[in-house]
Amino acid sequence: MQVVRCGLALIVLLNLSCNSSDIPKTDQVQVQHYKTISEDYTYLVLNAYEFDQPEKKLPGLFIVNNIIHQLSDSRSFVLNVRPGEFSLRAGFVGKEWEELEVKVVKGDSLVIDFFLKQEDIDLID
Numbered sequence: 001m002q003v004v005r006c007g008l009a010l011i012v013l014l015n016l017s018c019n020s021s022d023i024p025k026t027d028q029v030q031v032q033h034y035k036t037i038s039e040d041y042t043y044l045v046l047n048a049y050e051f052d053q054p055e056k057k058l059p060g061l062f063i064v065n066n067i068i069h070q071l072s073d074s075r076s077f078v079l080n081v082r083p084g085e086f087s088l089r090a091g092f093v094g095k096e097w098e099e100l101e102v103k104v105v106k107g108d109s110l111v112i113d114f115f116l117k118q119e120d121i122d123l124i125d
Contacts, residue, residue, distance in 0.1 A: 027051075028098050032111040039107035046077040048090050051117040058116065063089040083108075090114035 028051065036042070048060025057074040064079060065087055071077055083106045091097040095116035102110060 028115045028117065029100050030113045030115070031100075031102070032113075034109045034111065036107050036109055041109070042081050042083055042104055042106060043109040044079045044081050044086065044088075044102075044104065045109065045111040046079070046088070046090065047111070047113045048074075048092060049113060049115050051115040054115060058092045058095070060114065060116075061091050063087075088112065090116065092116055094119055 044064070046060070046062050046064075048058040048062075050056040050058060059071045059074045060077070061071075062069045062077055069077060069079075081104060083104055085101065085103045088100045088102060089097055096119050098114045098116060100112065100114075102112070104110060
């Protein structure tokens with residue numbers, strides 16, 4: 001039941017939210033800030049994409065406050081969090097790692113898209 005409530009809250013969040021443009025965007029990281037209707041839910045939604053092909057989603061490896069989360073497919077990684085500061089890293093095999101520090105306040109949710117560049121190091125000699 002809790003999973004259904006969280007899923008419904010996320011759908012409401014994404015459908016009935018207001019996008020904030022006060023968060024800076026770079027070539028490699030884009031952050032969208034949303035306010036939830038209920039302040040009881042706070043989310044981080046993490047996505048990894050190819051830098052050269054931004055429509056191609058990757059099964060990313062995410063490190064959130066030194067805890068590793070690996071996805072086996074290219075879906076979004078949704079994390080229900082408490083308000084606070086988060087250290088985020090995103091990467092994938094053969095890609096450069098991207099880092100971001102964010103602060104989430106009660107009732108906020110962030111959708112963070114990491115665009116990963118190809119690493120300059122050859123994997124095979």
